[in-house]
Amino acid sequence: MTVETKMTFTAADIMLHFPENWTEDYDYYYEDNGTDTCCVGELCPQYHSMRFDAVFIPVLYSVVLILGLLGNGLVIAVLGQLRQGWSVTDTFVLHLAVADTLLLLTLPFWAAQASSQWHFGTFWCKITGALYQINFYCGIFLLVCISLDRYLSIVHAVQMYSRKKPWLVQTSCLCVWCFCLVLSIPDWIFLEALKDERRDERVECMHNYRLYGNHTKEWRLASRLLYHLVGFLLPSAILVFCYSSILLRLHRGTQGLQKQRAIRVILALVVAFFVSWTPYNVVLMVDTLFNRDLIIDTCATRTTLDISLVVTSSLGYMHCCLNPVLYAFVGVKFRRHLAKMLKFLGCRLKGQVRAGSRRSSVWSESGNTSTSGF
Template identity: 60%
Template sequence: MTSIVLDDDDWAFLENTSAGPEEDYYADCCQGIVCDMEEGMRFEAVYIPVVYSLALLLGLLGNGLLLGVLAQRSHNWSVTDTFILHLGVADSLLLVTLPFWATQATQAGWVFGSPFCKIAGALFTINFYCGIFLLACISLERYLSIVHSTHMYSRRKPWLVQASCLSVWLLSLLLSIPDWVFLKALSDDRMGGRIECIHDYPLLSQANIDWHLASRLVYHTVGYLLPAIILIFCYSSILLRLRQGPHGFQKQRAVKVILALVVVFFVCWTPYNVTLMVKTLHSNSTMTLTTCHSRTSLDKALIVTTCLAYLHCSLNPVLYAFVGVKFRKELLNMLSALGCKVKMSARSTSSRRKSTTCSESGRTSNSIAI
């Protein structure tokens, strides 16, 4: 086993450095204690490539089918379908970066240079913000439509939903600026000189701003806590309203699908945010972990929860297939047109006959998600 002792200059660097999308798994080892890093590196080198490969295969297949179904019915998109399209694009953009992060986890390290390091890291951030913001847009539109009978979008204003999606992309791009500025491919002597794609934040004494802490605070508040409050409020209000009176089988089924998407999002992203928050508190000496074992456990937890967050990109199409009746029907029709032998279930056909027509502005009944 190789033990590494860090001097004062090393600690000054580590306190202001973060390691990109996978975050700084080993950025702050035991302060004042010599810790072995090989166990965590071996775990990372095996776990990340396996999980990322699985996510890539399932995600590209699922999102490819999703985008194919949307393209097939592009003449009859609903508001929800437009948001789903943008979700599928964001997920696909993130998925194509997974082979590069998997390569970094191996002994090869980051071999793609600093420019692509910035691009890949920024895509991670953009996808995260786009995903949660688009879900917030969907929940807000459903909340206004069902609870207050007020329609944010309508056929008379088709540009409004496009403007909303464009605003989400622009805001997400704005929030990814720290990645474009600070991400670099740097050699890490603590890992045998392996090059990694990491954030190279300036020292606090040079900038008078703790960029590391500031970027984490923005990530936790704007990218998670605030949207979480919006989602919980909107869907709690919708569920309460639906219990008070009849709103149609079709509309209740639409809420069921979208609610499933939100729940899965929180299941995938909450562990990562909680673990990263603990890591942030430890990095800023607010929380002290006294043993190397506890620090190694935290590093492994961050690796596992990051992989879980990436898997979210593969789960949305699965939800559409198992919960969305119309998505299944459209998918089966598309496969039939390609020569595949498929059979519609009697339940799906019966459900379609039972459908009720929802409001013109929401056009919920035309969405592939129900």
């Protein structure tokens, strides 16, 4: 790829919500205003963030990968044993576990890039990047589906799904996957394995928005707005509305033990989502303002922003490890069948899980929740 003599690369413009500090090339260079070490036409190097990435990313991604695969693997295994008696929530949780697992499987590629460079070529850059994108969005939208189902069942006593129509739940999940596939189209088009001048001529998997004209900033802004609106703000608004309404509905009724437990779980769901993804989205919004020249940009602030993006995005990946705990391990029937599996494998448990409930999660079946029956 050829570039003009005055063209440089921005510092670690993390594409959308992809891991690490991926860069996207466009016309931009620092002016000598007396407040930065970079001069006109010179690159702002990333030596500090590169050293940080080479240590932090491989270590953390390895931990997240092991914990996430273990948790989601157990969810898939247990639900596979329960396939004859799946509830609506079980179906969504299964798809959620699959999406989280596929997302986690992309982490070794980003860890290898951080420790060295991208060794897998443009083809695998597109495959891996799009796979990450699809499963990231899918995980969020499946959480939204679970929230809407619980909201309609508990607050309005409306059965959007039922056991008599299992195809309807599967159709909803299929629509989510197809919609996420559509959202990944820009990644199939623009992702390439390219050399980054600011990162010591390393080959990295990044968006090349200069493929179709000189509207690089416009393409980048459109992709950022798509992520901010569809990937975070809209799902966040739905989650807050649904769970707030559910909490109000539960609070007005009698405060039984199951209801108190359900309220704690609901609060845990909301807190886990926002603690995991809000810091990254805030930093990403600041990065968007930097790229639009709305905030004074220097090499020092860019380095700080690069490292902040890596740290906060890594925190977001921890949500893949929390999902199995929040959506499955708290379920009585899930724990009971997990105990049976462990006993079958020869593991002795200190305590036995009571088998007195037919619920497969903290949520009761759709259609049985019109009176807040958790």
